[in-house]
Amino acid sequence: MSSAPATEGPLVVGVDSSTQSTKVLVVDTATGRVVARGQAPHTVTSGSMRESDPEQWWSALGEALRQCGTAAHEAAAVSIAGQQHGLVTLDARGRPVRPALLWNDVRSAPQARRLVERLGGAKAWADRVGSVPGPSFTVTKWAWLAEQEPASARATTAVRLPHDYLTQRLTGSGVTDRSDVSGTGWWSSATEAYDEDILDLVGLDPAALPRVTRPGEVVGTVRDGGDLPFSKGTLVAPGAGDNAAAALGLGLRPGTPVLSLGTSGTVFAVSEHRTADPSGTVAGFADARGTWLPLACTLNCTLAVDRVATLLGLDRDAVQPGGSVTLLPFLDGERTPDLPHASGLLHGLRHDTSPGQILQAAYDGAVHALLGALDAVLGGTADRSQPILLIGGGARGSSWQQTVRRLSGRPVQIPEARELVALGAAAQAAGLLTGEDPAAVARRWDTARGQVLDAVERDEATLDRITEVLCDAVSLLDRDS
Ligand SMILES: Nc1ncnc2c1ncn2[C@@H]1O[C@H](COP(=O)(O)OP(=O)(O)O)[C@@H](O)[C@H]1O
Ligand SMILES: O=C(CO)[C@@H](O)[C@H](O)COP(=O)(O)O
Numbered sequence: 001m002s003s004a005p006a007t008e009g010p011l012v013v014g015v016d017s018s019t020q021s022t023k024v025l026v027v028d029t030a031t032g033r034v035v036a037r038g039q040a041p042h043t044v045t046s047g048s049m050r051e052s053d054p055e056q057w058w059s060a061l062g063e064a065l066r067q068c069g070t071a072a073h074e075a076a077a078v079s080i081a082g083q084q085h086g087l088v089t090l091d092a093r094g095r096p097v098r099p100a101l102l103w104n105d106v107r108s109a110p111q112a113r114r115l116v117e118r119l120g121g122a123k124a125w126a127d128r129v130g131s132v133p134g135p136s137f138t139v140t141k142w143a144w145l146a147e148q149e150p151a152s153a154r155a156t157t158a159v160r161l162p163h164d165y166l167t168q169r170l171t172g173s174g175v176t177d178r179s180d181v182s183g184t185g186w187w188s189s190a191t192e193a194y195d196e197d198i199l200d201l202v203g204l205d206p207a208a209l210p211r212v213t214r215p216g217e218v219v220g221t222v223r224d225g226g227d228l229p230f231s232k233g234t235l236v237a238p239g240a241g242d243n244a245a246a247a248l249g250l251g252l253r254p255g256t257p258v259l260s261l262g263t264s265g266t267v268f269a270v271s272e273h274r275t276a277d278p279s280g281t282v283a284g285f286a287d288a289r290g291t292w293l294p295l296a297c298t299l300n301c302t303l304a305v306d307r308v309a310t311l312l313g314l315d316r317d318a319v320q321p322g323g324s325v326t327l328l329p330f331l332d333g334e335r336t337p338d339l340p341h342a343s344g345l346l347h348g349l350r351h352d353t354s355p356g357q358i359l360q361a362a363y364d365g366a367v368h369a370l371l372g373a374l375d376a377v378l379g380g381t382a383d384r385s386q387p388i389l390l391i392g393g394g395a396r397g398s399s400w401q402q403t404v405r406r407l408s409g410r411p412v413q414i415p416e417a418r419e420l421v422a423l424g425a426a427a428q429a430a431g432l433l434t435g436e437d438p439a440a441v442a443r444r445w446d447t448a449r450g451q452v453l454d455a456v457e458r459d460e461a462t463l464d465r466i467t468e469v470l471c472d473a474v475s476l477l478d479r480d481s
Helices: 053-066 070-074 109-118 124-127 138-148 150-156 162-171 196-202 242-249 300-314 355-378 398-408 420-434 438-444 462-475
Strands: 011-017 021-028 034-041 075-084 088-090 158-160 256-261 265-268 283-286 290-297 326-328 345-347 389-390 412-415 448-451
Touching: 011 053, 011 070, 011 162, 011 242, 011 420, 021 053, 021 070, 021 420, 034 053, 034 070, 053 070, 053 162, 075 242, 075 420, 088 150, 088 162, 088 345, 109 138, 109 158, 138 150, 158 162, 242 256, 242 265, 242 283, 242 290, 242 420, 242 438, 256 355, 283 462, 290 355, 300 355, 326 355, 326 462, 345 462, 355 462, 389 398, 398 412, 398 462, 420 438
Parallel strands: 011 075, 256 389, 389 412
Antiparallel strands: 011 021, 021 034, 088 158, 256 265, 265 290, 283 290, 326 345, 412 448
16 A cells, blocks of 8 residues: 655645635645645625625635645645735724635725825825726725724724735734735835825724734744644744745745736736836736735636636537637626726627637637736736736636737746645745745745647737727626616
């Protein structure tokens, strides 16, 4: 009978508490070998709201850890990464006042527009915060809550991001990290501190916010895992926003583009320089190491395309080439382009259009939005011969891989490692034990290793057709129904 290889170094746990599920990896720090893994689903409300119960994230963490057997109990350190921007409101006893408003809930679009004006316009926000806040940003969600549910706002004594909430339940400490706080809209990337004028603008007491930790800091120890299978005293790392954790997990160096296909689609790269894009396309996030992570994000990616496949009664890979149909898959409203009230749009349907062509058009529409932002993310340093790293659940799908390849005209590298966010969190936890830079840990683990698909000629005709339909349809898509 074969037995699992013995572990060589101390074990660490990396967690990705993402939109759809919690994923946990137990990793050997010496080799990067994944010793155990677990996953448990989350519930997200449907309809016009996107909310989840933070208590369910905690239960899902417990369930995913229990799937790892005894390995989690042996871990010397843990780090929690999570979906960005979500507004978690806690009462004086540390309990959620209401479900969390998630990054893809667009109800705060009117508050976002008003806040941009009140601070002096998009450029003022970009210069100060690094980003122009849209409805995904925490600051606009708080403004919405204060306006629409004043009793909930009054009952709130602490405001947290999703990963902060979980870290606090583990350690008892109200802390966050620079990558995730940079997506709130109330942290200035110019001063690297909370912006009290902006907090004042939305009536939020700075005392309600977590302390921003330093990269590499031990933020606490597991105080009381409740029924979690950790040992008491396990070290806890700052954690990160999920995209920043993926950057750690890939050991990303400046200028290498990443395209992530999950509930959200994201394109990002590590940069040595702070970004301030007044157009709002690129969010000037901080990364989890002390440098920067310019990023663009769409609200409609794998779930939207899977929904189109279901509507057509097709398997998600039953795509067909050809035809002239264009599908803008903005089922949840959209962030890139900034059209929070948009819905899906189909154009160019003919008698001979096949269901498979409509499905391909959904992939094309989702990828067009991301690639359109890539040059802006890379700040004009784009070297098209360099592979795009493709990650997230969708990176496993051949239709996603081929669509990115055809519409980017670049080589596409698909890391074998599946859970790069959880792996990045594990690398951060490992750094606490070894003193290494987490990105260097990931490079030592060779996490980006994987097949490279050669470049093919860029399908400019399809890109141009989608751009034209989008430009012509903007007033329709921008309409608030
Ligand atoms: N083999 C596959 N082909 C295409 N899509 C896939 C495949 N496996 C998973 N997915 C997609 O990945 C998504 C989940 O990705 P993930 O990155 O875990 O999402 P999130 O981080 O937003 O929770 C699902 O919506 C699913 O459509
Ligand atoms: O809003 C953003 C980035 O700004 C999203 O990328 C969220 O962080 C959610 O990520 P997934 O759960 O889709 O991975």
